[in-house]
Amino acid sequence: xxxxxxxxxxxxxxxxxxxxxxxxxxxxxxxxxxxxxxxxxxxxxxxxxxxxxxxxxxxxxxxxxxxxxxxxxxxxxxxxxxxxxxxxxxxxxxxxxxxxxxxxxxxxxxxxxxxxxxxxxxxxxxxxxxxxxxxxxxxxxxxxxxxxxxxxxxxxxxxxxxxxxxxxxxxxxxxxxxxxxxxxxxxxxxxxxxxxxxxxxxxxxxxxxxxxxxxxxxxxxxxxxxxxxxxxxxxxxxxxxxxxxxxxxxxxxxxxxxxxxxxxxxxxxxxxxxxxxxxxxxxxxxxxxxxxxxxxxxxxxxxxxxxxxxxxxxxxxxxxxxxxxxxxxxxxxxxxxxxxxxxxxxxxxxxxxxxxxxxxxxx
Numbered sequence: 001x002x003x004x005x006x007x008x009x010x011x012x013x014x015x016x017x018x019x020x021x022x023x024x025x026x027x028x029x030x031x032x033x034x035x036x037x038x039x040x041x042x043x044x045x046x047x048x049x050x051x052x053x054x055x056x057x058x059x060x061x062x063x064x065x066x067x068x069x070x071x072x073x074x075x076x077x078x079x080x081x082x083x084x085x086x087x088x089x090x091x092x093x094x095x096x097x098x099x100x101x102x103x104x105x106x107x108x109x110x111x112x113x114x115x116x117x118x119x120x121x122x123x124x125x126x127x128x129x130x131x132x133x134x135x136x137x138x139x140x141x142x143x144x145x146x147x148x149x150x151x152x153x154x155x156x157x158x159x160x161x162x163x164x165x166x167x168x169x170x171x172x173x174x175x176x177x178x179x180x181x182x183x184x185x186x187x188x189x190x191x192x193x194x195x196x197x198x199x200x201x202x203x204x205x206x207x208x209x210x211x212x213x214x215x216x217x218x219x220x221x222x223x224x225x226x227x228x229x230x231x232x233x234x235x236x237x238x239x240x241x242x243x244x245x246x247x248x249x250x251x252x253x254x255x256x257x258x259x260x261x262x263x264x265x266x267x268x269x270x271x272x273x274x275x276x277x278x279x280x281x282x283x284x285x286x287x288x289x290x291x292x293x294x295x296x297x298x299x300x301x302x303x304x305x306x307x308x309x310x311x312x313x314x315x316x317x318x319x320x321x322x323x324x325x326x327x328x329x330x331x332x333x334x335x336x337x338x339x340x341x342x343x344x345x346x347x348x349x350x351x352x353x354x355x356x357x358x359x360x361x362x363x
Contacts, residue, residue, distance in 0.1 A: 004075060005056055005059055008056075008059060008063070008071055008074075008075045009059070011071055012068070012071075056075060059072075060072045060075055060076055120357065120358050121356075121358070122357050123193065123194065123237065123238050123355075123357045123359050124193055125194055125359070125360060125361070125363075126193060127190065127191040127192060128160060128188070128190040128191065128192050128193060129159045129192070129193050129195075130159060130161070130181075130184075130185060130188075130194075130196075131196040131198070132161065132165075132166070132177075132178065132181045132195075132196075133147070133151075133154075133161070133166065133197075133198045133200075134165075134166040134174055134177065134178075134197075134198070134199050134201065135147050135150075135165075135166075135167055135200040135201065136168055136169070136200065136210065136212050137168045137212075138168055138212035139202070139212075140201075140202070140297065141297075141299045142297050142298055142299045142301065142302040142303065143200060143297075143302065143303075145300070145301060145303075145306075146200050146302040147165075147200075148302075149306050149309070149310045150198050150200075150242075152310075153309075153310070153313055153317075157361045157362070157363060158363045159194075159196055162181070162184045162188075163180050163181040166178075168212050169211050169212065170212060170213045170215060171210055171211030171212075171213055171216055172211070172215055173211060174209070174211055174217045174222075175217050175221060175222065175225075178222055178225055179225060181197075182225045182226060182231050185231060185233045185234060186231060186233045188233065192233055193237060194237060194238045194240065195226065195237065195239045195240065196242070197222075197226075197239075197240070197241050197242070198244070199219075199222070199244070200242075200244035200245070200306075201244075201245055202214075202245065202246075203216075203245040203246055203247070205248065206218075207219040209243075209245055219243070222241075223241070223280070223285075224280070226239050227280035228280060228281065234282075236281070236282060236356075237282060238282050238284060238322075238357075238359045239282055239284070240284045240285075240322070240359070241283070241284070242286050242309075243285065243286060244288045244295065244303045244305055245295055246289060246293065246295040247287060247289050247290065247291045247292055247293055247294075247295070248292035248293050248294065249292075249294060250292050250293045250294065251293070251294055251340070251345055281354050281356070282354060282355055282356060283352070283353065283354045283355070284351070284352075284353045284354075284355050284359065285351070285352045285353070286305075286326055286349060286350075287349060287350040287351075287352075288303065288305040288349055289305075289347055289350070290350055295347070296338055296347045304333065304336075304338065304347055305329070305333065305349055308329045308332050308333050309325075309329055311332065312325055312328045312329045312332065313325065316328065317361060317362065318362040319362070320360075321358040321359055321360050322359040322360075323351075323353070323355075323358070323359075325361075326349065326351050329349065330348060330349045330351075333346075333347050333348065333349060334346065334347075334348055
């Protein structure tokens with residue numbers, strides 16, 4: 001049994017050994033298990049020694065969790081057969097089968113061969129990634145922190161910002177800035193893998209966001225700029241929208257700073273109508289709150305959704321696909337209770353997706 005464990009671990013790179021340690025399950029605290037495997041340069045002997053008698057079982061579970069189902073299944077087959085030899089040949093077969101599921105070799109050793117979702121294709125994220133950020137800072141204390149966090153993750157995930165940033169614009173400046181960004185995408189000689197647009201501002205009902213002067217822009221018009229007709233360069237490419245804005249005036253018994261000057265409201269009626277057409281697809285839209293409710297922002301920490309994104313991305317952003325990331329973000333927010341003027345308030349994000357594949361942001 002120990003030889004099987006050693007042979008399986010020998011198939012992993014240093015990075016994979018560290019990830020395997022993260023996913024280990026044991027009666028002891030996870031930190032202890034992690035330290036055991038990461039100690040001594042990730043020595044395979046540590047795992048076999050620590051989990052004597054059930055090391056293979058523990059390893060199989062960890063391998064499945066980290067996405068190396070091929071290695072896990074090969075190890076299970078060797079156990080059932082009672083083979084004493086290392087499963088190297090079986091592992092190679094499993095790796096070849098996984099590779100054959102996709103022609104994209106740019107993720108080898110990272111995503112293509114490690115996805116838990118054998119039946120779910122992944123978008124090719126190996127080419128150029130582009131991003132746009134618009135943030136209204138007037139009467140939005142804490143917005144500077146949101147800008148800082150988003151810029152950090154643009155860099156981490158290797159997103160380029162060809163048109164710069166649109167900071168504290170008037171309402172009539174927002175759409176032209178996005179049109180310029182769209183035109184730069186269409187005219188780019190590079191192949192584009194993904195587009196990410198972060199819009200952080202005040203808002204009003206019926207899908208309107210506001211500039212610093214109170215003039216509004218219809219989200220419907222923004223989404224339409226990047227559909228398959230107006231932005232052919234992004235056909236069948238993921239288009240991610242992060243909308244940090246209230247969607248009405250109701251309070252769900254919890255907001256750290258309610259923006260009384262402007263009730264941010266984002267109606268999705270027009271968006272739904274557009275995305276039903278074949279001219280628009282591969283959208284992933286994240287709203288910071290439910291329809292009809294205010295959004296949450298702290299004066300020092302920034303917007304609560306952006307804060308939660310930073311936390312989850314820091315922990316899981318290099319491993320999970322975007323759907324799982326925002327599910328975890330929502331879970332974290334739902335289990336937090338904020339306070340406004342002594343009243344408890346809650347926040348729940350809403351995600352709308354027409355993605356057809358998994359999006360892994362890790363470069």
